[in-house]
Amino acid sequence: MATTTRTTGRGTAYFPQLAAERLDIALCRASAAVARAADVHAAREGLGVGQHLVLQMLDAVGPCSQQTLSEELRIDRSVMVGICDDLEQAGHVRRERNPRDRRSYAVTITDSGLGRLAEAQASIPAFLEDTFHTLTPDERGRLSAILVKLLQADTGSSP
Amino acid sequence: MATTTRTTGRGTAYFPQLAAERLDIALCRASAAVARAADVHAAREGLGVGQHLVLQMLDAVGPCSQQTLSEELRIDRSVMVGICDDLEQAGHVRRERNPRDRRSYAVTITDSGLGRLAEAQASIPAFLEDTFHTLTPDERGRLSAILVKLLQADTGSSP
């Protein structure tokens, strides 16, 4: 028996060793696990992760073009189209042509969107606590700082 | 005006703030960037990331079934099929039916595979150095330890 770790049947599992040697793999596997948890949470909440981020950013910085949203949230343009479609259909944002540059939209959050955002925001702390409960607050802070530093090198990609 | 950061046009970018607030998002975005770098490196090296991991594990723990490889490397079974197909076609592994349980294979690394693995392994340190050059060795160690700890909670998924 040994119902604890039925992975190999051998005494030791190989994954921890790999994760220790290959920082890139550890990062990707951890991200996949967290992303899955986020998707589950979002599905239960009824608001997609991308939709939540868009509402949050619109609330924080005001009306934006879809391109600005894409760049700042690191979401592809063609994906952003669908996210804004869904949000607009739900009545959470309005898409108005920017009068100063009618190629771009001025995506604006509505009162409905503000209410939905407030609901969704309220559930985030519990989600984070649940997902990262194995880490101490100190470790979470360190992880955050390291990731921010790592991400700073990835702003403009290549010349 | 303001050709420095053309992301928003505003003075400050929103992404760093988001990354600081949402640990899950920061993790996913960093992972995406690293995964892309790994894919580029793998393409240049001519050996897929998954293929490399399989060879590495076979060399470390000996012949395995595809299921063991899948579970320990956190790669889906149906993806593992293609990886082993490619490796077998390249002559880097052999698939022999396990005589004790003919449902499973005993995937075995060949001499060709050992040679290919040695080549690929040699290029990993430079890749890691290049990808994580913004982090100090101390930060890399901390990140690794935190990720390992975070991943330990993800062994058996649900009861």
Add this chain to the structure above:
DNA sequence: TGCAAATCATCTGCTGTCAAACAGTCTTTG
């Protein structure tokens, strides 16, 4: 003014991954 180049949103095709169904094999149990 008029025309070429750039920009914004969108659409299309492709790749890679995952969930679910399927065939072959082993184990259990009557």
Add this chain to the structure above:
DNA sequence: CAAAGACTGTTTGACAGCAGATGATTTGCA
């Protein structure tokens, strides 16, 4: 021994994400 259930590898269908092309609009320059 034989049927039912569980496990291994494989195939199929669906879906997210990304690169490139397209249409509408603005900007730059002769």
